[in-house]
Amino acid sequence: MKRLDGKIALITGGNSGIGLASARRFAREGAQVIVTARRKEVLDEATASIGHGAIGIVGDVADLAHHTHVASVVRERFGKLDVYMANAGVITIQPSADVTPEVYDAQFGVNTRGVFFGVQTIAPVMRDGGSIILTSSLAATRMLDGHAVYAGSKAAIAAFARHWTMEFRARRLRVNVLSPGPVDTAILAKLGVSEADRPAFLDAVSAQIPAGRMGTAEELAEAALFLASDAGAFVNGIELNVDGGMSAA
Numbered sequence: 603m604k605r606l607d608g609k610i611a612l613i614t615g616g617n618s619g620i621g622l623a624s625a626r627r628f629a630r631e632g633a634q635v636i637v638t639a640r641r642k643e644v645l646d647e648a649t650a651s652i653g654h655g656a657i658g659i660v661g662d663v664a665d666l667a668h669h670t671h672v673a674s675v676v677r678e679r680f681g682k683l684d685v686y687m688a689n690a691g692v693i694t695i696q697p698s699a700d701v702t703p704e705v706y707d708a709q710f711g712v713n714t715r716g717v718f719f720g721v722q723t724i725a726p727v728m729r730d731g732g733s734i735i736l737t738s739s740l741a742a743t744r745m746l747d748g749h750a751v752y753a754g755s756k757a758a759i760a761a762f763a764r765h766w767t768m769e770f771r772a773r774r775l776r777v778n779v780l781s782p783g784p785v786d787t788a789i790l791a792k793l794g795v796s797e798a799d800r801p802a803f804l805d806a807v808s809a810q811i812p813a814g815r816m817g818t819a820e821e822l823a824e825a826a827l828f829l830a831s832d833a834g835a836f837v838n839g840i841e842l843n844v845d846g847g848m849s850a851a
């Protein structure tokens with residue numbers, strides 16, 4: 603018996619990095635996976651690589667109509683959802699003095715508003731006793747240069763989770779936060795780290811992590827699987843730091 607046999611799992615930002623690794627891990631454990639993201643080509647490739655009947659839905663989590671569409675696909679094709687991983691995220695690193703309202707809104711629109719309205723819209727199509735996983739960040743609780751807006755947008759997630767743990771109590775929906783430390787994914791290129799600067803960047807970041815290295819998307823996927831599966835059946839309302847010890851340092 604696999605750990606997610608017969609389960610339906612939906613992962614936002616499932617065409618790259620932590621979301622894609624989680625989708626592949628969940629599918630290997632028997633789940634039927636639905637992944638969402640904005641870039642269709644990348645999503646198509648990802649869906650093919652996940653296997654086990656995975657489907658992709660193109661859309662933007664900042665667009666509330668997208669969540670309504672996803673909920674209707676879940677209802678029509680699968681009936682109910684067992685696992686919702688709200689994982690899509692964006693980051694811009696810059697000093698607060700340089701932040702424009704557009705850059706601020708882009709991060710809060712995806713990382714905060716996208717998570718809030720995603721859960722509001724998807725929870726009604728979840729099976730009672732299901733698992734909601736919200737991907738936050740170590741940045742939410744630690745001082746990091748240039749991270750004020752990103753950190754603020756992620757910090758709200760722990761507060762949402764605490765309240766949803768209470769609000770969804772009658773339905774036994776578990777709500778947990780997955781909080782990654784630095785993980786080597788495509789997000790690094792989006793930060794503007796060039797291929798040439800990459801080794802020095804990885805060394806500098808790794809030096810701040812007690813484990814002495816960055817995490818992998820697969821390690822985050824393993825933690826997500828724990829929260830998604832019955833292994834985490836009595837785990838509710840927590841923030842799971844998967845960061846090589848960086849939050850303790």
Ligand SMILES: NC(=O)c1ccc[n+]([C@@H]2O[C@H](COP(=O)([O-])OP(=O)(O)OC[C@H]3O[C@@H](n4cnc5c(N)ncnc54)[C@H](OP(=O)(O)O)[C@@H]3O)[C@@H](O)[C@H]2O)c1
Binds near residue numbers: 616644
């Ligand atoms: N990697 C790290 O070091 C790290 C550390 C802490 C927290 N995190 C968090 O972990 C999560 C996953 O990040 P990652 O490292 O795996 O980065 P990634 O490889 O860049 O993946 C980000 C995913 O989010 C999707 N996405 C971005 N904006 C979206 C939008 N508006 N609507 C729908 N999908 C959107 C992207 O697909 P499209 O571009 O195709 O839409 C992509 O699938 C994020 O929430 C991130 O903040 C990452």
